[in-house]
Amino acid sequence: MKLLIPGGAGYIGSHMVRYAQEHGHDVVVLDDFSTGHEWAVKECEILRMNLLDYERLSRLLKGRHFDGVIHFAAKSLVGESIKKPNLYYRNNVAGTLNLVTTMLNNDVNNLVFSSTAAIFGHPVTDKIAEDHPKNPINPYGQSKLMVEHMLRDICSANDFNATCLRYFNAAGAHESGDIGEAHSPETHLIPNILKAGLSNKSSLKIFGDDYPTPDGTCVRDYVHVTDLAQAHLLSLKHLQKNKGFSAFNLGNGDGFSVLEMIEGCKCIANNKIHYQVDGRRNGDPAVLVADNELGLRELKWNPKCSDINNIIKSAWYWHNSEKS
Numbered sequence: 001m002k003l004l005i006p007g008g009a010g011y012i013g014s015h016m017v018r019y020a021q022e023h024g025h026d027v028v029v030l031d032d033f034s035t036g037h038e039w040a041v042k043e044c045e046i047l048r049m050n051l052l053d054y055e056r057l058s059r060l061l062k063g064r065h066f067d068g069v070i071h072f073a074a075k076s077l078v079g080e081s082i083k084k085p086n087l088y089y090r091n092n093v094a095g096t097l098n099l100v101t102t103m104l105n106n107d108v109n110n111l112v113f114s115s116t117a118a119i120f121g122h123p124v125t126d127k128i129a130e131d132h133p134k135n136p137i138n139p140y141g142q143s144k145l146m147v148e149h150m151l152r153d154i155c156s157a158n159d160f161n162a163t164c165l166r167y168f169n170a171a172g173a174h175e176s177g178d179i180g181e182a183h184s185p186e187t188h189l190i191p192n193i194l195k196a197g198l199s200n201k202s203s204l205k206i207f208g209d210d211y212p213t214p215d216g217t218c219v220r221d222y223v224h225v226t227d228l229a230q231a232h233l234l235s236l237k238h239l240q241k242n243k244g245f246s247a248f249n250l251g252n253g254d255g256f257s258v259l260e261m262i263e264g265c266k267c268i269a270n271n272k273i274h275y276q277v278d279g280r281r282n283g284d285p286a287v288l289v290a291d292n293e294l295g296l297r298e299l300k301w302n303p304k305c306s307d308i309n310n311i312i313k314s315a316w317y318w319h320n321s322e323k324s
Helices: 009-022 054-059 080-085 087-105 140-158 189-200 225-241 258-269 291-300 308-319
Strands: 002-006 027-031 045-048 066-071 110-114 161-167 170-171 204-208 221-223 247-250 275-278
Touching: 002 009, 009 027, 009 225, 054 087, 066 087, 080 140, 087 110, 087 140, 110 140, 110 225, 140 161, 140 247, 161 225, 170 225, 170 247, 189 204, 189 258, 189 275, 189 291, 189 308, 221 225, 221 308, 225 247, 247 291, 247 308
Parallel strands: 002 027, 002 066, 027 045, 066 110, 110 161, 161 247, 170 221, 204 275
Antiparallel strands: none
16 A cells, blocks of 8 residues: 555654555655654655645645555644643644645545544543543643544545544554654653663652552553554554544553553663652543453454563663664
């Protein structure tokens, strides 16, 4: 297949590009490099472009054939979204509308969209299934839910197919160790734990130890980024046979607390992890764990890398490299 991958130079996007290439697909990456990295994508056509540039986007798709679009391009920092909601609605919602409009105008009818578990807000069940109530508590989650509603309506009114994949906590790095998480600022737990382990002077901050969990710290569901890439390719194949709109929750189905993650990282890094406990962050749910049964069944998704020790080992290998 020939694939267009907006946001393909970012963390998850670059792993998608690598996975698609490893499975024989032709890839075109579209990225404005506001957060992505040119070194993260190789041996493919790369176009520096923002989805808000409708004219350039239209020229790109005109006369080209793509079997599908796998769309990662978005702003994704929760804290920033609260301070700058207009930035998130413009980039995430208006940018996606531009993309879909140009797809419709050029008979490119298959889209896999990078959504998020942030659309659910505070969970009301132990595990979150696809039909869980959706009450996002920040503009980032709200922007992604708005796109889901938009895509559902567009699929109903047109010969257009879209699958939304709601990630829980993407983690880990490619087995080669040459691509992985390289955010600035880094907000994800595992990289921050490992960086604290690499620097004996750094101290990790834990936000709250009084949650209603076994050890008092937040519990999250971690899924390996390579397994997410696999799910995207399976989703594209699935929607080519199952027309219209669909959505799947992508997680490991198991939760690990912050303290459990620190202990796991300490064992693999063979180093002390210094940390201090701070107050809770506003809006942090105590537990976020996916019910992933629908994706396993319908997509025939088979996560192979999401054992928690494998996730940590791959991240540790990456963070010991020069580029991280």
